[in-house]
Amino acid sequence: MEGGDKVGKGEDGGPIATWLNKHRQLYLESTRHPFILSIKHGSVDISSFKRWLGQDYIFVREFIPFVASVLLKAWKETDDASDIDIILGGIASLNDEISWFKKEASKWDVPLSGNAPQKPNRDYCRFLESLMGSDIEYSVAITAFWAIEAVYQESFSLCLEDDSRTPEELMGTCQRWGNEDFRQYCCSLCRIANRSLAKATEDVVMKAEEAFVHVLEKEVGFWNMSYGDS
């Protein structure tokens, strides 16, 4: 891992490194959002955090079948069986993640049932569903999967840096996605995506880049939602 590469950023010179530069402004908007910076600076409004927590639980419930669809595409299309092991590892950790959400929600008195998804969440989940179809190639789906994980990894690792003033009671949340193991997992997903893209047609590579941009846009919308009335 070259120095300076914080998250799996296509350090193996595949198309993802190119896209991260080409769409740098949007990538920064999604990974240094004011909501994340407010956690890092210790100025976060707890009602924003609680709104994000309730909405993210709804998102993760939709994310599980999406990851399962990526696993199925890997089984059908990949030439490297280790892809399946890595994606399966991601599904296993989602099982633990659901338990974490339930514990965290009860700690903050955030109701998880009867919580309606707000429009940015509904839009994001609809986008996930659009990627689950058998008409969507593995290269496109695995690129979106990497991007979704990488945005959270980079965002929450910001809140763990030495100069952070992250409130103690939010450290568990930041460590969940900001930790080194999750960064390594994102690097693995990035390598898988780059390897798949290297063998893809120009048209599929273009669709994967569009999916990458859509993920970044949906992530910005998701963070914005924590401010309420969206």
Ligand SMILES: Cc1ncc(CN)c(N)n1
């Ligand atoms: C909106 C969102 N994006 C990404 C993640 C990380 N799986 C998440 N939990 N929620």
